[in-house]
Amino acid sequence: MKAARPSAAAWLLAGLIALLPAHPADAARLWRWRDADGVSHYGDRPPPGAAAEDAQSLNFRRDPGAAVALRLVDRGSHYEAWADNRLPGPTQVQLRLRSGDNITVAPALPARTTVPADGNGLVGRIYPADPRVASSFDLILDYLPGDPHARPLDFEYRLPFDYAQVRVDQGFGGGFSHNDAQNRYAIDFAVPEGTPVLAAREGTVLQVESDFARAGLDRERYGGRANYVRILHADGSMALYAHLKPEGVLVRPGQRVRQGQRIALSGNTGFSTAPHLHFVVQVNRGMRLEAVPIRMFGALGELKFARDASTPAR
Template identity: 55%
Template sequence: MKRGRRPLLAMLALLALLAATTAQASQVYRWTDAQGRAHYADRIEGAAAADADRIVLPAGPTVVARLRVEPDAQGAQAWVDNLLAGPIEVMLHADGGAVASDPPLPARGTVPALSGGLLARIGPGTPRLRVTAVPGTPNARPRDVEYAWPLQTANVRIQQAWGGAFSHGDEENRHAVDFAVPSGTAVLAARDGVVMQAEAGFPEASPGEDEDELVARANFIRILHDDGTMALYAHLQTGGVLVRLGQHVRRGQVIGLSGNTGRSTAPHLHFVVQANRGMRLASVPFRMFGPQGVLRFGAAQAGGG
């Protein structure tokens, strides 16, 4: 690959960036710091602003990371650009046989928010490289925190609690709770944090759509907490994200609107606290104070998802 193609590679890597937090077109700024590291953000201030490239992006599904291959005299450098406003853990793989690299593949590492990280130096050849990524850092240490009621309602109706048979059987959602509320209900931040990831562009499902495909089509907000855990607020309505990537939010602040997107049988808010446990997400038990007092989620409840 010729050096002259580097700007094209960088542009291609950006085309599938997260389109901020609405169904409208958005923009992302890219700039390089004094150490040569690439950074991405939805806005930029200060001295770096003069050197930033502005790229307008269409709305689209969330992308966690992009592989960026930079040729050099020994072969190539494999970089991973983190497109989220929080850390991610990544692993670089080579398909189709052994590849000379330093370190050997698969190579694993953590990339800070909205920045790029060098994963490996690749020897001569044309290996087929791919990246897997998981939000969060494996160094998360969940604290015992009481979460606030995440809805602007005075009543509690639980469709599905911890261990629910419909969709809460996997590790990522074992301690998730589905709160039944009408579409358009205000969703509140249950804890202070930073908007790490969001999606607002998916429509509600049409009759007859494949259920497995619908799993990845739920609008959501992921908020990163100061102990490394992340709260996921899912099944929001189309355009139902009211915060932006990288924004600091406070407990009780309105962040979105509930809906019925994704694999959902009725309008509700899917709430779960997760932590990265080493290239995998696991749900974390949590305490929550509701409109009438402390909520109990230990007993699985039947119902829709």
């Protein structure tokens, strides 16, 4: 079999923070190492202590910050394609074939599976259609955080900051940017930059971004990137707190947080017209994120969110 040329490209859908799709970085070095049974593995990061050799002939393209990596295992007669999940929560992956010559793949691509937290999962096997002829292939691994089988429960979320008076700049179904599936039940709270952001519900920090410094409406120039914290809840739903202050994230992936704990400082990064906190609860619905309606309570009781309106809430 001719040397395979794997490639990993990753994307996330995360509310208004534009990580979709992630733009592949320059060609990254691929390493080869052998496990205790002498089986060859190919990947972008060899395990600690492995005697890895440079396999530059198998270079591929990847997002250098990718939380999920594609790994190939050489079984002699075929390759196995594995997804290694570095996130502290489940992730759904999809393996696609960009191009291939003289190969068959089982199961047929695109193929999906869910990989547990800090775990790995077999996504597919690549065989030569005719072992007497050289084969080649180019794979893409897409991923999305969350378990597609999650079923969110009714929960009383707390206000994600400490204010008695609350102003909502954009609520459920807001026409400016809350009109798609992943933001339909998002809430934009008008709060001054630097306001302490509190966890609306206990959970595990799944992802963070804290070093982006720009804001504005030019998606082409800035990509809509924003600083954010994503927290995984016990029922599989995920809360996104976005447009945070640069270097304003106060938690780390894998950290358990309690309801009301300070997790960040609000800001004005990403696709934003003014300082505010973007909050939304989402679930994975099969390689796509969807917002779910929630109930939220502040010092004066339950907040009532007007649809498609910029209306202060109390």
